[in-house]
Amino acid sequence: MRTVTGRTDHVVVVGAGLSGLACALHLLGAGRQVTLLEREAGPGGRAGRLRLGGYQVDTGPTVLTMPHLADEAFGAVGDSLYRHVELTALHPAYRAGFADGSWLDVHTDGDAMEAEVRRFAGPAEAAGYRKLRHWLEQLYRVQMRRFIDTNFDSPLQLAHPDLARLALLGGFGRLDGRIGRFLSDARLRRVFSFQALYAGVAPARALAAYAVIAYMDTVAGVWFPKGGMHALPRAMADAATGAGAVLRCSTEVTLLERSAGRVRAVRLASGERIPCDAVVLTCELSAAHTLLGQAPWRPVPLRHSPSAVILHAGTDRTWPRLGHHTLHFGAAWERTFDELTRAGALMSDPSLLITRPTAHDASLAPPGRHLHYVLAPCPNTTVGPSAEAWEDLGPRYRDSLVAELERRGLDGFADSIEEELLVTPLDWTAQGHAAGSPFSVSHTFAQTGPFRPRNLVRGLDNVVLAGCGTTPGVGVPTVLISGKLAAARVTGATRRRGPRGRPRPATDSLPSAPSTAGTHDAS
Incomplete structure (x- = not known):
């Protein structure tokens, strides 16, 4: 090195x-x-x-x-x-909602998730999930030390037996196709492939090796500080x-x-x-x-990843169907990724991430109030609307986003908002993020x-x-x-x-102790 x-x-x-x-x-x-x-x-x-x-x-x-x-x-x-920090393991890690009205709790515990998949899609899919989980664990073990947690000086470092192991695991195939070998239910496939968006690549085009992100999200555990x-x-x-x-x-x-x-x-x-x-x-x-x-x-x-519009909303109510993290998938899937990464258009049928941190820490909001973070992926400013265009586009997209949330069961969301902040590619650009994307290259x-x-x-x-x-x-x-x-x-x-x-597999809540070091103002 x-x-x-x-x-x-x-x-x-x-x-x-x-x-x-x-x-x-x-x-x-x-x-x-x-x-x-x-x-x-x-x-x-x-x-x-x-x-x-x-x-x-x-x-x-x-x-x-x-x-x-x-x-x-x-x-x-x-x-x-x-x-320093009290961590709570989230059970479930996510709730996933689909355009057909179905809901799935995404557990990182293998037995709990197998039972949930069986309830949701039947025994054949549950068996497929078990095989998928085993594959994700193998993928992680092969990639972490050799290809992620390492300093590269030359591409020649790839010439290692772990590269052959990764190939044998199908890591150089396509993510969507590899997940499909284990799961036939299109809804379940989305749960284990949407993470490709973090990498800035559509699941149909992403390398299967990027399923290591799904391992982190759906196997290793999700925590809340x-x-x-x-x-x-x-x-x-x-x-x-x-x-x-x-x-x-x-x-x-x-x-x-x-x-x-x-x-x-x-x-x-x-x-x-x-x-x-x-x-x-x-x-x-x-x-x-x-x-x-x-x-x-x-x-x-x-090339830079897609960007995102984020609506931070402090509300006077919440909705029981929401988990701490809720993924709500639209009916469109491949078209959505094409819009984000190639056509440069706003999602015509958006898939959304809604996070409700007050589900586990009420102190983040005034008494009786709730905090919701709504993330809608959008094109970056290289392939989509320019940063300046978002000055006018942002408020209109905010209204359509709120209306979409209400159509998906968050009745009265607009009227519940007491404080809000909309963040768009215009803001990411002002913060110095290239292509107006907080997700970088x-x-x-x-x-x-x-x-x-x-x-x-x-x-x-x-x-x-x-x-x-x-x-x-x-x-x-x-x-x-x-x-x-x-x-x-x-x-x-x-x-x-x-x-x-996982840090401590048998522990759901990890206690904190007061820090003796000084604190700093939040940015």
Whole structure:
């Protein structure tokens, strides 16, 4: 593994999102001095926090899987995730609703899910689910250590027996077709293939290897941190500062001072100069390229994932049919993905994710009130409407989205809203997300593994990248790994824990203990 050369005593990490915080913890554990610089008012990055009246709203991811990866970062400094954050396992992980009026509870426990599939679609599908689950577990074991939790220096690293094992498992076939080998019910196939949207690829075109995301969602467990998803980066920031990191928020880096192929210092918007031995850039890939003054040459431009419209709604009521996470699929499926990724059109028959965090933490809303997060995928601004077009389009789409929710059984949703915030590609663009997408670079074959933008920077010996735009990719588990991999480029550490599916399988609720480190304002 190639590593940063020369001294690495003091490392500046630009960006205090999940990848930056994970990187900082691993660096601290390896004895480095760390300064974390964050342009926003508090840590979190995409996993930020805002207040709508008396509602506390997570601005980014709402689904937590593989929390042991976060615990590994805490463990680097002799701490534990479970000392800071109370986690509750979600049973079911999701509720799934379909256009025909049917509903399915998606359990991560194998026996519970087999029974639910049998109720929903009969014994043959239940048997198929068991075979699918076994395949997903095999896929995860083959991919995690060799193709996800690893630093690539060359595509030649793919030449390993695990590549043959992945091929034998059908990992290079198409996701939709591979899932169809186990399940014939079209509704069930959607439950185990919609995750391809996270990767920015339609299930009919995505590699079957991307089913590893379905493993995380439907096998390994889904968890909820008390206080919302922002509790995770806040706790990581506390652990990092408690271990000696200097965290400076509302601090923007504007220049990297270079000489002899190394960054010698970072310059802030205030004019202050911070000397350093190495730099880890966890900001948006396009922002990193701006700071570097260069972007690596690629034979074709980077492709970005679809974007999303999010409606944060604080309401005076909720609806019993909703789970903590509810997936509501429209009747159209292949057409929907074509609209999102090729035609650049809004979904004519949308599939939606509705998250209700107050189902497990009433303190996120005023007494007797509820918080709903409605995510509707939409085209990014490269293939769909421009960012500017969303200024007029946004309010109209919001109204159609609310009307669609009411048609799907959330009667009175419009009248129940007391506080709301609509987030569209216009807002994502203003935050610096390329192509107006918070999901960054898509996971096409040419943008995966060793073909994804690498975390080492050609021409600079002491700069490393981390975050969803680089290896291994998009999602909470992968950006935590990204931070660890970036730290390893600095420290030379290669030790990894073996793959594990759940943090503590027998425990549904993990107690927290008060943190002795300082807290930071939510962004």
